[in-house]
Amino acid sequence: MAGIEFRSSPVFAAIWKALNKKSETNIASHYYKLIVEEGGSRSTKTWSNFQALFLYLFENPLSSVTVLRDTQKSCRDIVEKDWKQWLSDPMVRKKEYDDGKIAVDEFDKFLQTENLKQYLVENKTNHTWTFKHNGNVIWFTGLDDENLAMGMTQTICWINEPYSFQYDVYKQLAMRSKVIIFDWNPKQNHWVENEKAKETTFVHYSTFKDNPFIIPETKMQILSYQPIHRADAVESGIISKDKAFSYDFEANPAELTDKQIRELKRCIYNEKTGSASEYDWDVYGLGKKSEKPNKIYKGWxxxxxxxxxxxxxxxxxxxxxxxxxxxxxxxxxxxxxxxxxxxxxxxxxxxxxxxxxxxxxxxxxxxxxxxxxxxxxxxxxxxxxxxxxxxxxxxxxxxxxxxxxxxxxxxxxxxxxxxxxxxxxxxxxxxxxxxxxxxxxxxxxxxxxxxxxxxxxxxxxxxxxxxxxxxxxxxxx
Missing domain, CATH: 3.30.420.280 (Nucleotidyltransferase; domain 5)
Structure with a gap:
């Protein structure tokens, strides 16, 4: 990997360690059969997977990766598009440029020298990317080509946003893969909950707070979902929800910390502007399951x-x-x-x-x-x-x-x-x-x-x- 660099988050470190853990009885086998990444939006799950898969394919001969969504179009329009963006800017120079830390000529120079596409050959027809030095391949496809996708054998199968994947499909893929990577925001009951209980499953939880590269606009959008009763000062019982709306921030009788005051002010603003949503905060902010407000039946x-x-x-x-x-x-x-x-x-x-x-x-x-x-x-x-x-x-x-x-x-x-x-x-x-x-x-x-x-x-x-x-x-x- 001499000369190849990318900036990563703690999410990458956890996934990379799990992916490379070997069986205690057979060092040629992976310890974890399933790696489950769950949590909120913009927690770097997708980019961390790009980094782990690139590095794994670069270092391990005779390996392959299949990336799957429910349809080819969504896999290629969303995941492969993000893959190209990451390859083009693995050091996140765009954020440095936007923050005014580097000039435009420096930005262009970095993109030319650090671009990881130089190590790959792209087949635009088949949506495959082949490493020049060892022939390893990553392929982007969907289950609408089920016979082709289910017939493939690969080292790693990454199932992205698998809300529509049936358990029988997963079992077929598991028989044809050494490792399954599964990333999602857990907004519904899902068969993967049973798989998470197995010893050979690794589960990693992350939120937008784990992303050091998140843009301010995205962070503020997620924070806008937080309702007032989910502010720390209210959840911890320091003040009631009713009193929170009229709290005297100048006098600060409850002796709230500066962080609690900033959060409470933001939550009050969210409530007044109508952006507060417990469901959106749980699912997209905290990455937790939450019952949808428009569900027909509840409490089963x-x-x-x-x-x-x-x-x-x-x-x-x-x-x-x-x-x-x-x-x-x-x-x-x-x-x-x-x-x-x-x-x-x-x-x-x-x-x-x-x-x-x-x-x-x-x-x-x-x-x-x-x-x-x-x-x-x-x-x-x-x-x-x-x-x-x-x-x-x-x-x-x-x-x-x-x-x-x-x-x-x-x-x-x-x-x-x-x-x-x-x-x-x-x-x-x-x-x-x-x-x-x-x-x-x-x-x-x-x-x-x-x-x-x-x-x-x-x-x-x-x-x-x-x-x-x-x-x-x-x-x-």
Whole structure:
């Protein structure tokens, strides 16, 4: 690395150390299979990954990296674009120039001599970057080219902002990679929480405060989200939220420190200008999970599969058909009072079921045949351009007691279901993600009282089952 320099943050140091830790039993193997970087926005997670991956590929022959987002376009328009910017200015000379520390001629000279693109060959068609001295490659792509992406074998796979990645996709990638890097702002429940508990997972937390290169405008934008009740003087109980608005800063009766006063003044300003947002402060400022304010359902609780199986209540089923989107099936139990227990059984598009059918998949997942219970299904059960009724097929060929649900309005289903205590199994990963992201639609700032129609397949299956149970059991709550 003689002659190659870049400025880094503490985040890089932590990731680089974890990436290079070796197995105690095999020094050729990595100790950590998964590196999880989480925290707030602008904490240098992305740039630290560029630095770690560049350095790793530079020093380790016969290595490769695949960088993935949900789509090729977003990976290349966002991540690869940032990669190019980092290569062009690894010493952050632009900030020095903006701060008036160097003149324009010095700035241009630094960019010419320090530019790391000189060590790489870019293939603009394939979006690959090859190191000249050893042939190692970094490739930017997305899961919309799933067959290609899933068929690749690489030393390191970096999954950037993986909110839409299914757990099955991760498992396939993990089998084809020595190390997975996973970076995100943890704003929702996600299957990665289970992976974080493993001994072979390294978790690193960071916020914008760890970024010595953050521009003032970005820092102020993030700080503008902080609400007054999250100011240290209020959170610590020195003063109440109500008194904070009228606090006498001149007299300073609570003897607040200068730092506490500056923070409190800023938070008061945030509240007055309407920029304060607890959700935005938690997610983008502190990098913590927070419940979205526009969520349709709230307060649902995860339980273990063992606890779920210990409940001896009658089982019912809900089904939402999906041909290109996932076909979603849930199993639901009702305790006769106000508690509902739900478990995800199926989440797979019919077009990806291969030689097996939807009926085969439902039976394999645990839906019983015969007139032993009900499976309430979406009444829209025909694929575009087809006259085949999926409900009729399930009844005729698989003896599944599938019946079309008389779909209620959104308001009716939301009002009814919100009256229950809902418990879902922790291994129902797709269900948990849909629950977290099931939000009301807003147009020009006004609610439509409808959900955003995106990844709501298990939510719909659950709603169909709940409405079927309501009518069948004559539930009144």
């Amino acid at each position: 609780k995860p339980i273990s599969l063992e606890e779920y199986k210990s409940k001896d209540y009658q089982k019912f089923y809900g089904l939402d058909f999906g041909f290109a989107n996932p076909s979603a099936c849930v199993e639901v139990m009702y305790d006769g009072d106000v508690s509902i227990y739900v478990r995800q059984l199926l989440y797979k598009p019919m077009r990806l079921m291969g030689a097996s059918t939807l009926g085969d998949n439902l039976l394999h997942a645990g839906v019983p045949s015969g007139n032993v219970t009900y499976l309430w299904a979406d009444s829209s059960d025909k694929e575009a351009g087809s006259d085949i009724s999926q409900i009729n097929d399930l009844r005729k060929f698989y003896k599944i007691n599938a019946v079309p649900v008389n779909k209620p309005t959104y308001k009716e289903r939301f009002d009814f279901i919100s009256k229950f205590n809902i418990f879902y199994t922790v291994e129902s990963i797709d269900f948990a993600q849909e629950y977290e992201n099931y939000e009301y639609e807003f147009i020009n700032g006004y609610p439509t009282e409808k959900p955003i129609k995106k990844d709501d397949h298990l939510m719909n299956a659950f709603e169909y089952c709940m409405w079927g149970m309501k009518n069948y059991l004559n539930i009144r709550v």
